[in-house]
Amino acid sequence: MASFVLRRLLQALPVFAGILLICFLLFKLSGDPTRLLAGERAPEYVRESIRHKFHLDEPWYRQLGFFASGMVNGELRSYRHDRPVVEMILEGAAVTLRLALGAIVIAVAFGLLAGLLSAYRPHSWIDYLSAAGSSVGVSVPAFWLAMLLTLLFSVHLGWLPIGGYRPGHLEYLVIPVATLGLISMALIARLSRNCLMEAMTQDYVRTARAKGLGGFQALVGHAFPNALVPVVTVIGTNLAGLMTGAVLTETTCSLPGLGRIIFQAISERDHPVILGGCLFFAFVFVFVNLCVDILYGLLDPRIRHHE
Amino acid sequence: MNRIMAVLAVLVAAGAAFFLLSSGGKTESEAPGGPPLPAEVQKAELEAIAKSRASGQAVAVAAAVNLKSTWTGSRIFRFALETNPPTLDPVKITDVTSHGVASKIFNTLVRYDTKMELIPDLAEALPEWNAADNSYTFKLRKGVTFHDGSPMTAQDVKYSWERLLDPAESKRMQILAAVKGANAKIEGKGDVKEAEGLQVVDDHTFKVVLTGPSPTFLHEIIMVNAAVVPKGSAEKATAAGQTFSQMPVGTGPFKLVDWQPNQRLEMARHDAYFRGKPFLEKVTFEIVPKPQMRLDKFLAGEFEVCDIPFGQFKAMQKEHPDLLRQNPTFRTNYLGISIHSVKEGGGSAPAEPLGTNVKLRQAINCAIDRDNICNNILEGRSKPANSILPPAMLAHDPNLRGWTYDPKKAKALLAEAGFPEGKGLRKLEFFYRQDPDAQKIAVAIQADLQAIGLDVDIRALDWAAFLDRLDKNPPDMFYLGWVADYNDPDNFLYWLFHTKQWGDPGNHTRYSNPQVDGLLDKAHVSMDRDERVKLYQQAERKILEEAPWCVLETRVNYILVQPHVKNAQEQLTNMDVGWLMGSVDFGTVEFK
Helix, strand or coil, X not given: CHHHHHHHHHXXXXXXXXXXXXXXXXXXXXXXXXXXXCCCCCCHHHHHXXXXXXXXXXXXXXXXXXXXXXXXXXXXXXXXXXXXXXXXXXXXXXXXXXXXXXXXXXXXXXXXXXXXXXXXCCCCHHHHHHHHHHHHHHHCCHHHHHHHHHHHHHHHCCCCCCCCCCCCCHHHHHHHHHHHHHHHHHHHHHHHHHHHHHHHCCHXXXXXXXXXXXXXXXXXXXXXXXXXXXXXXXXXXXXXXXXXXXXXXXXXXXXXXXXXXXXXXXXHCCHHHHHHHHHHXXXXXXXXXXXXXXXXXXXXXXXXXXX | CHHHHHHHHHHHHHHHHHXXXXXXXXXXXXXXXXXXXXXXXXXXXXXXXXXXXXXXXXXHHHHHHHHCCCCCCCCEEEEEECCCCCCCCHHHCCCHHHHHHHCCCCCXXXXXXCCCCEEECCXXXXXXXXXXXXXXXXXXXXXXXCCCCCECCHHHHHHHHHHHCCCCCCCCHHHHCCECCHHHHHHCCCCCCCCCCEEEEECCEEEEEECCCCCCHHHHCCCHHHCCCCCCHHHHHHHCCCCXXXXXXXXXCEEEEEEECCCEEEEEECCCCCCCCCCCXXXXXXXXXXXXXXXXXXXXXXXXXXXXXXXXXXXXXXXXXXXXXXXXXXXXXXXXXXXXXXXXXXXXXXCCCCCCCHHHHHHHHHHCCHHHHHHHHCCCCEEECCCCCCCCCCCCCCCCCXXXXXXXXXXXXXXXXXXXXXXXXXXXXXXXXXXXXXHHHHHHHHHXXXXXXXCEEEEEECHHHHHHHHHHCCCCEEEEEEECCCCCCHHHHHHHHCHHHECCCCECCCCCCHHHHHHHHHHHHCCCXXXXXXXXXXXXXXXXXXXXEEEEXXXXXXXXXXXXXXXXXXXXXXXXXXXCCCCCCHHHCEEC
16 A cells, blocks of 8 residues: 555656646746836836846746755745745645535535435435435536625625634635535535445345345445445545635635635736645645545455555 | 445544634634624614615615714724735835835835825924935934834934845835935945945934935835834844744834734734824734625724725715715826837837827827716726826826817817828727726727727736736737826826836836927926926926827725724825825824
């Protein structure tokens, strides 16, 4: 197992190098960042001194070297904000991670429950309700729902704060977590129902029923674990997607997450922060995929990895 | 099976636990943002908001409730900020957000009163200009202490200004560019330690020698960049493993006590503030990027002041007229017409066809309906401009009529220009910065120009790309605004029309007229205010006639202020919610 994990992490190194190269190329194409940094009407000598400070007056391969070494030793500083990039990324990631984990927990809990109930009583009112709910959940844009919920619960009823974020206050996360989790919840509900229905037609379930197990026990005890593999895949890819794709929800709900930090960095041409954000996202994808692969082995001995 | 369920259960539980635990990071001893409004006020107000949303009607209840005074006894002034301030180190500030926040912490030697006239701040009096050696001598106030308790002396002023001129620290060296020895220090890249023009006479006297007469010097140093910080404070911060931005020390009415980047900042009262202990105990800044959310929070009583989002101005005028305050701004928005283009590999050439044909430019000036832009698109938040200089500014000429909307005259001028009804003219390019205001204005301009026969292609770019395009390959026309940094026409006319200022420094149209240059040069170094006013008015008339700009509108800044905020209406100049206009004293604000 350890060597498997190590090998997978080593395989990710070229990914990071590639991202560094692509980002660097795009930075070079997007023009001189000192124009925004120095402010309007700044004389050339101010821009020159800023260029000098951030090594922008050196040959491209040395600039690339500064980015690479700065990323490795964590000393790369933001052009615009007087702080290390690592600090800014981790700060944003802490908020986004809370948001994404909250959303996935809700999605898994309610999605699996709905899937189980639908599969237990297919074509019943529960099933139809869950199907209808899922269709709506997948179709409704998260930012729009967040706005409606804010209007209802925050502005009209006054139960929840109107957006923003304060560490230690969970009430700020209720609306964003609910809206962000909705799509994944709908996906998981439908997927788990279908996988369960399929598993219920398998021979081993018939055998289980034949030995006298009730429908519900057969469903939970035998079909459920086998139906989980595709669900875990969806959870994995969704978690990574939620981390990287929470930009709209973060913007709508004014959360200081990673998406907002990177979006702002892009409009300010704050190259080190953009680079840090991209590398962090790449890391999240690599890490989550790795976890999913390991989970497969735990859930289904047939696809256990060979040492 | 059991093992699988256990794995799943552990996973879900771990996720949930992390989510819950990690959110509970820090408890705050005091309710941040101050106590809430009394329940009945809050409820009535929220009902009023709900009703007004539903019906779109003016709500009398809201006004009545608001006038009952919303003060709850709290002494916390709560601001909303659009972005996290990039830095609170005065010498590194180049943006309005940081400037607004830092101006509560720091003082400068001079500042503006509410009429935007210079008055002393840390200085005892405005210094006299000494023409003999081109110098100002500042007598400093006695008994001023920094947040760390140390007294403010001339040594601190020297330290602060040497730092402002140090290319390794500063991003705004240009503010002191007129000081003798400044150039040597800027070009010395850190090897030159001191500028000879910055001289400590005694503990409370500071002398600045300039390279020549500079009528704008005192205006430049009102910027928070020139704020006075204690000697050695930046080095102290570095020694503590921090930056000065993280632990700023000033003389201002408030000191920074907490900064959660991208979330909030908190400042506590500076009890030994030299103008007396401020009424307010705290000032907080919450970062809320979305304009509509700032407004919702303000209406729910969470902020003392608020800006008005695009599209909401008319509604606010109807629903909360008693909360609206207005300030003039030093902002003029214009349609720029490129006079010279940039050749590839450097150099420039007259821009065809607009740059070489003054009649064509005048036709454009007559074709645009400024009333439509101001009243319909901008909901009355802007006034049609007749001149380049905004009405609040020194040397503004109220008799100047500029160009007004007259489509018939525009067509006649177009024919005189050699393009009757636009025949024979190629399609023109018009660029603007991507934002909702500019988008609608660009469409209106396109329609107006279409009406006289000009075919115009409009395109949006983001701010950085837009500036880059203006610099490297200027389009035929563009929409841009200028906000003066201080109350002097030099910051408009010299910066934006002098040949020396071509391109990035401000003259984006690359307009050039030796006669205008002569007038501006003369005014740039004259210390005689009346003479300068005359020179600027002469130059402005000439520029308007040659029409490198089509002056469109001058913005009026509207903000919403809670009724319990007193002594602040005039103090809350634009910079407190957006535009930078100077340093104001926040120590006098009260609640009632």
